[in-house]
Amino acid sequence: MSHTGQWSVRLHxxxxxxxxxxxxxxxxxxxxALTGHGTAHCNPVDTNVPEIGDxxxxxxxxxxxxxxxxxxxDRDVQGMAASRPSTPQAAGRPA
Structure with a gap:
């Protein structure tokens, strides 16, 4: 089955x-929507180069x-596995 989608990413x-x-x-x-966070700190003894911090x-x-x-x-995969019906064991075969 073919699938096409478009997701948007915004970085501030x-x-x-x-x-x-x-x-x-x-x-x-x-x-x-998921949001990631990151920080960078300029060491006071280093030259401040904004591009590197960015x-x-x-x-x-x-x-x-x-x-x-x-x-x-991973949670979605686990949820799919949990929602699958269990298959009955064949007669005479141990579980």
Whole structure:
């Protein structure tokens, strides 16, 4: 069976005055929305390069989102397995 779908991903980046970058990434499947979070902190002795903070925070947020998505899939698989009817054992064969 063929299946086509489209999911939307939105990534928002925020940088505080203290050199902390925060990222929120939202996956919208049309029926479910998951949000991942990530942060990056600039070491005070390092040069502040906003692009690096953005990359780290975004990558961490997407990593968080990926874990949530894999956990959701695992729960769905477990739910499918639990809803399957058990097959009766053949007569005369031990269980």
């Amino acid at each position: 980046l925020f940088e505080d005055d203290d050199g902390t970058t925060k990222a929120h990434v939202t996956l919208d499947t049309g029926t479910t 990359e780290l925070a975004a990558g961490r947020a997407m990593h968080d989102l990926a874990h949530q998505l894999l956990n959701a899939a």
